[in-house]
Amino acid sequence: MFAVMKTGGKQYKVQAGDTLRVEKLAADAGETVQFNEILMLGGDSVTVGAPLVAGAAVQAEVIDQIKGDKVINFVKRRRKHSSQRTRGHRQQLTLLRVTEILASGADATGVKAAAGAGSVPAAAAAPKAKAKAAAAGADDLKKLSGVGPALEKKLHEAGVTSFAQIAAWTEADIAEMDEKLSFKGRIEREGWIDQAKDLAGN
Known part of the structure; x- marks a missing residue:
């Protein structure tokens, strides 16, 4: 069974046991979080949400808070200014291991919903x-x-x-x-x- 879930403005196709990196979540290593924005469930039968699949969820364990690969941004202004600048950026990410895909009953699990680090508590x-x-x-x-x-x-x-x-x-x-x-x-x-x-x- 697989699910297509949405978090951090991106979509991920996941199965139980998968390890993935998502936009940073407000959670500590070892915590279990639940993603409730499920766009599709697949397996023996396919369920497509409109836009979300009601009652479905993906639960995952937080492995660690990490940083992505460094991205170098080079900016050059020609002619009058003739300046150049190099900037590096490493995106903050959360490393997860998918533990379970729920087709229904997501509201009754009691597991904390996944929230981005920038969300207002x-x-x-x-x-x-x-x-x-x-x-x-x-x-x-x-x-x-x-x-x-x-x-x-x-x-x-x-x-x-x-x-x-x-x-x-x-x-x-x-x-x-x-x-x-x-x-x-x-x-x-x-x-x-x-x-x-x-x-x-x-």
Whole structure:
């Protein structure tokens, strides 16, 4: 049985036991990863995806993180500039050994999905998602003196969404927010607490 899978913008035809090099994945040596973008399955019968084969997956063990062969790029500019430059590049790759091809049940395996090294981890994406959720139904914090869209976004990421929250800040809260938002003394200087009390009352 073989599968045609997609990763790193490239397609690979693989069988169990195959060793292949793919664009670098966010995984350590010894880990098992699962590729869920399967375009075709072959063997006794052929299944072609539209565009993917539902429930199919390829599981592989990470052998090592390696670098590809060096590629030399020579650039020459003629006439006026008359300059030349040589640059070398070695692509970062992940060496894998295919362990299993699943025709169905990929969702229930519990194996970590393969992700490129440049993918944004869930933990890094969390503050943005939190800020987006906070913005929905929140007070317009830009009404406070010195608060613009960028600062309002930072406040949302810190969990501050209403005038009532700011109005209830203690000295310890103010010191903590000064540290978090990197504008020491601004809260007291701009009079945010008094402004927030008035705005919360309205």
